[in-house]
Amino acid sequence: MFENPTVSVIGLGYVGLPLAVALARHFDVIGFDTNRQRVEELRAGHDRTGELSVGELADSKLEYIADESFLSEAHIHIVTVPTPVGPDNKPDLRAVESASRMVGRHLKMGTVVVYESTVYPGVTEDFCGPILEEESGLTSGQDFFLGYSPERINPGDKVHRVDLITKVVAGQTHNVSQLLARLYGTMNGNNIFVARDIRTAEASKVIENAQRDINIAFVNEIATIFQKMGISVHDVLEAAGTKWNFLPFTPGLVGGHCIGVDPYYLAHAAQQLNIEPKVILAGRSINDGMAHRIADNIDAQLSGPSKILVLGIAFKENVPDIRNSKVADLIARLAVHGHTVDVFDPMADAAETKHEYDIDLVAEPATGYDAVVGAVAHSAFDQLSLRKLAKPDGLIADIKAIWRQRGVPDGMTYWTL
Template identity: 45%
Template sequence: MKLYEKIKNKEEKISVIGLGYVGLPLAIAFAKRTDVIGIDHNKNKIKKYHDGIDVTGEVGDKSIKETSAVLTNDESKIREAKFHIVAVPTPINGDKTPNLDPVVSATTTVGRNLTKGSIVVFESTVYPGVTEEVCVPILEKESGLKYGEDFKVGYSPERINPGDKVNTLEKIVKIVSGMDDETLEDVAKVYELIIEAGVHRAESIKVAEAAKVIENSQRDINIAFMNELSQIFNMMNIDTKAVLEAAGTKWNFLNFTPGLVGGHCIGVDPYYFVYKAEQLGYHSQIILSGRKINDNMGKYVAENTVKTLIKADKKIKDAKVVVLGITFKENCPDVRNTRVIDIINELKEYGIDITVVDPLADKEEVFEEYGLELKPINEIKNMDAVVIAVPHNEFQKISLGDIKKLYWNHKPVLIDVKGMLDKKSAEDMNYLYWRL
């Protein structure tokens, strides 16, 4: 009997290693169809899950409380499963090179608990070749088992869009791949248990790895184009949003907008791709140019905040500015690799006093990661400028009139990074308004 059949019949289990924004939804979804063990080394995270708290905001507290999945930090539980999914983050180092430490660590953990007849599937975003050239040797070394005979591997890149309640895990086509045809079919059939949109069988593991990194590289480049346009239009005193609305009336105009590009995918994946290309002697021209533009947008927003403060005759040093939003994107609690921090750090360089408000972000995580203390919005007053960095739904409920209560005098400076508010209404209320 194939492994897929045994999993479907609950004769074998699935283990998910890494219970974050990718792994948790997988564990919860698979647990509705079969037996699942979820592993994460973070004891505090596991405790919150046991308390029925979804720290990712992806599946909801109710799903956590009701799931049959066993969520634990006991790695020995991996031995009870035969189908293993590695879903850990792949960040970058300070020099923009890939940091494979989380993948290596997770692979080592799986390897020392691997049993014969297992399939290991990697979901972490990597450059082409990592699964077979980096991970497989670790699995062999740690397990003492032989690749292709005692265990097999596959790759199925995650496509989770954090905070998106429409394009959820089950509704996104899943790319799957395997080391051979038999593995590919087992991997495909297992994912078909939960993926309503269906699966795409890639012809090789490297093809699947490459598909993932170029998906986000393409998006990164398109956003970089918008960011470059916004800088040019700003010099021309033309409103970028108005231009995009006009251009968007054409059926084939791509609907991208300027903004900060952070998080653990779009702001990271292109560096994995160009790293591998450079190893082969090719220096990226388009991809790295896009990355350079997007990496500098936080500084650009800060500079325009200062310029707008000057227009309002505000003293720059010791000016009080509140930043609304610290997460990497709207309606998502994830603060990893957020580029809002670039705005904050740049403003601090001018001696500006910064206060940060974000009802979605975890206070402890923000303080630990960035040394910032989050404040509730009802404590904010006497500001010189308000920077709406992340347009959470909760911020969109705040009226222009309510925002005015955050300032101490006339000439209120309002920086609306992603154009959440109506520009004309803001200007009619005498805001000094600026947006990308």
């Protein structure tokens, strides 16, 4: 359909930026974002997500724009905007709708619009397609075409990069599927799986993280059970992990923009069909409740209102991403118990944390805390001096088992899941 297409990537976050840079090695690529500050930062060689280095940005021929009129130059549009849930845990498709309306204003005959945002089956064709038609005056499947290729970005993962993993693609027609296979295959050595259709590709994405969520929920539940028995779940998992087919999941807080969100998209789709997704929602309930359960356990080991240091606010280790961080829920629950909480995270942005959660990060932790909570396993926390941070008889609540092998100074109380 196109020999040398110009590609636009809509949204330059954790998903869009690495994809755009990878594609720009082979095609003319327009990297678009509505956040002009983000665009200016990238032009200056700074990626606040930490996914790409200054050198990688400097070496790329990717064009960064915040002016939507440039989108009319593209033959293929790839939409990578966020798909969160609202306060009621229902899908929030406002960003996808907005991006679709914008792309629709610049569609031309033969254009292909590909969605990478996580959605439930049917959104690309039944929700986005009509919006594109409305804005463009063109007909989907005749004048322009739809595609879907689920994103598989794992923030902070330098091994499973977008150009090194299998890409699932699906198009509205056979020719579109083959076009997308060639497009994405150019950047990842033709490591492509062509799904049967768009709905199949959408479904494959939404179950990937739902599956992980359910497995983590199981481990979180057994952690609660074994605690009551006086058994360390980490010791149990080490023993069980010697079996060849045991799945290596670990307990903890489940946040972020994928595992903590995607199952609700699948649950919503099921409920639209009058099917109650019991396993999916049970897993979500367990994982969403872990922050409060952990905070209550910490509170039970302290003698009244205490001064607590929480290490980490990001949703996972070694990334600055604070989206949907369940550590924020943990901190709020500790405050409900009357504790004073300092939060230290050298990777997170202080202004973003304040805006998102009204939490003030400390530039450096103080000393003599009644409790130190290892909430996120940043590498920077491995060698912190617990003797300096905590009181001689303080509590070390090691949620992520950061210091489990190292141990804690004599006189301190060590607690983990």
